[in-house]
Amino acid sequence: MAIAKAERLMNLALCLLGTRRPLSKRELRGSIEAYLEAASDDAFNRMFERDKDDLRELGLVIETVENLDGEVGYLARRDSNRLPPITLDAEEAAALGLAARVWQQARLAGAASGALQKLRAAGMPEAEDAFDDRPSALETRIPVHEAAFEPLMLACRDRRPVIFDYRKSTAARPEERQVEPWTLECWRGHWYLAGWDRTRGAERVFRLSRITGRVRSRAGAFTAPVPDVSTVRETVESWAGETATRTARIRLRAKAGYPLRARATSVRELDGGWDELEIPYGHGLDAWLVEFGPDVVVVEPADLRADVRDRLRAVAEG
Numbered sequence: 001m002a003i004a005k006a007e008r009l010m011n012l013a014l015c016l017l018g019t020r021r022p023l024s025k026r027e028l029r030g031s032i033e034a035y036l037e038a039a040s041d042d043a044f045n046r047m048f049e050r051d052k053d054d055l056r057e058l059g060l061v062i063e064t065v066e067n068l069d070g071e072v073g074y075l076a077r078r079d080s081n082r083l084p085p086i087t088l089d090a091e092e093a094a095a096l097g098l099a100a101r102v103w104q105q106a107r108l109a110g111a112a113s114g115a116l117q118k119l120r121a122a123g124m125p126e127a128e129d130a131f132d133d134r135p136s137a138l139e140t141r142i143p144v145h146e147a148a149f150e151p152l153m154l155a156c157r158d159r160r161p162v163i164f165d166y167r168k169s170t171a172a173r174p175e176e177r178q179v180e181p182w183t184l185e186c187w188r189g190h191w192y193l194a195g196w197d198r199t200r201g202a203e204r205v206f207r208l209s210r211i212t213g214r215v216r217s218r219a220g221a222f223t224a225p226v227p228d229v230s231t232v233r234e235t236v237e238s239w240a241g242e243t244a245t246r247t248a249r250i251r252l253r254a255k256a257g258y259p260l261r262a263r264a265t266s267v268r269e270l271d272g273g274w275d276e277l278e279i280p281y282g283h284g285l286d287a288w289l290v291e292f293g294p295d296v297v298v299v300e301p302a303d304l305r306a307d308v309r310d311r312l313r314a315v316a317e318g
Contacts, residue, residue: 004034007034008032008034008035008047008051009051009054009055009058011031011032011033011034012028012032012048012051012052012055013055013060013076015028015031015032016055016060016062016074016075016076017076017078017081019075020075021073021075022063022065022067022072022073022074022075023073023074023075024071024072024073024074025044025045025048025072025074027073028048028074029044029048034047035047035048052074056154056157056158059081060076060081061076061077061080061081062074062075062076062158063075063076063077063080064158064159064160064219064220064221065221066219066220066221072219072220145209146191146208146209146211147214148164148193148208148211148215149184149191149208151214151215151217152181152184152193152208152215153184155181155215155217156181156182156183156184156193159180159221159222159226160181160217160218160219161178161179161180161181161198161217161218161220161222162178162179162181162215162216162217162218163176163177163178163179163215163216163218164176164177164179164211164212164213164214164215164216165177165211165212165213166206166210166211166212167210167212168210174210174212174213176199177197177199177204177206178197178198178199178218179193179195179196179197179198179204179206180195180196180198180222180223180224180226181193181194181195182194182195182196182226182227183195184208185236187236190207190208190209191207191208191209192205192206192207192208192236193205193206193208194235194236196222196223196224198223203235205235205236245281245282246280246281246282246301247265247278247279247280247281248278248279248280248281248285248298248300248301248304249276249277249278249298249299249300250276250277250279250289250296250297250298250299251270251274251275251276251277251296251297251299252274252275252276252277252292252295252296252297253273253274253275253294253295253296254269254273254274254275256292256295257292257295257296260277260279260289260292260296261277263279263280264277264278264279265278265279265280266278274297276299281301281304285304286304286307286308286311287311289304289308290308290311290312290315296308
């Protein structure tokens with residue numbers, strides 16, 4: 001079975017690399033013997049999708065192209081799948097080794113390990129202690145708990161539109177969103193997706209923990225240009241509350257809300273076990289304050305107090 005699958009993957013890769021125009025599923029099925037032997041169209045479709053994902057996991061860049069008739073085709077351009085000679089010094093190799101240890105998610109850990117093995121085989125130097133698996137006092141980790149992370153990461157990589165149900169913090173029920181995903185960013189321990197919201201016709205940022213159900217991929221190309229990575233990162237930071245334009249005054253229960261205390265520009269002790277803090281106020285601060293529940297009371301500005309009250313009411317109403 002393993003030999004048959006390897007042969008099938010090799011044939012598919014050769015077809016995609018050898019064509020000068022996108023090949024449809026129908027054409028690929030007629031060119032590869034294993035696909036011709038599929039028991040049904042559904043069986044072929046499942047086999048093809050798995051094979052395509054496996055080739056992408058192995059590093060083959062496969063493009064999805066839609067022609068004027070709406071038919072989807074696939075190809076792997078040779079110039080996109082040809083790497084220049086790899087020249088890394090020991091410090092760069094150490095940085096890659098550290099990056100490979102960041103991910104806790106099992107599938108990402110396997111992909112990172114496989115990438116390092118390929119780089120070593122290509123002549124990457126072995127940096128001292130760069131890939132040591134022994135535990136250290138400081139471990140670099142990025143936690144990923146949301147089920148939507150992996151399909152969105154792959155969709156960002158492959159430039160594939162997606163559909164998912166999203167519940168805003170002020171809404172009682174989720175609603176469907178059609179999005180062209182640009183990139184994923186981690187901020188304050190939460191993951192955010194930035195992209196073009198086809199439903200709204202505008203750039204939007206989505207917090208992954210508010211995505212409900214399964215992320216579904218769509219065929220077709222992006223309809224909006226993808227901005228520079230640094231621009232997208234600034235958008236996420238602004239949307240999530242990093243860019244502060246004003247100052248808010250809040251009351252915080254003593255010995256609580258340490259992340260808020262870390263951002264405070266001033267702290268004044270009050271009676272009754274409360275402190276008064278001044279913190280930078282930007283977009284998204286209301287959503288962050290809600291997470292601290294009864295330990296936080298907004299004093300001013302009034303619009304922030306109203307936003308927090310509305311979010312708490314929406315949570316209470318389910």
